[in-house]
Amino acid sequence: MLGTFAGALDARKINAKEGRLSCEVRGEVEDDGGVLVIRRVHVTHSLRAEDPEAVRETVERAHGVYAQSCPVYRSLKPAFEITSSVAIVKEQAAG
Numbered sequence: 874m875l876g877t878f879a880g881a882l883d884a885r886k887i888n889a890k891e892g893r894l895s896c897e898v899r900g901e902v903e904d905d906g907g908v909l910v911i912r913r914v915h916v917t918h919s920l921r922a923e924d925p926e927a928v929r930e931t932v933e934r935a936h937g938v939y940a941q942s943c944p945v946y947r948s949l950k951p952a953f954e955i956t957s958s959v960a961i962v963k964e965q966a967a968g
Contacts, residue, residue, distance in 0.1 A: 874916055874939075874945050875918070877939055877940075877943035877944075877945070877946070878896075878936065881938070882932065885931050887920075887931060887932060887935070888922075893921045893964065894920050896918045898914060898915070898916050898917075899915050899917070900913070901914070911953050912953050912954065913953060913954045914955050914956075915955075915956045915958070916957040917958050918957060918960070919960050919962060920932060920962070921961075921963070921964040922961055922963070923963075923964050925961040925962065928961065932961055933959065940955075940957065
């Protein structure tokens, strides 16, 4: 999902390269007759940007549609719930 979202941002001229885009994944499992089964997964994307407010609308719009083009999402979605969110944080100046 990270790669597909990065590609969607790149297509919109949002720089997600060089570690600017990362994600954290949290899965929730439940006991189903003695077998642990994945029921839900949440992906939290984090994008570092020089001016978060300048890119927020475009990033949020891309986030709203990218999953439908993601092979991982489309493959796993029938098996369990997958949600995602995106946080845009100010990139600190190098030096």
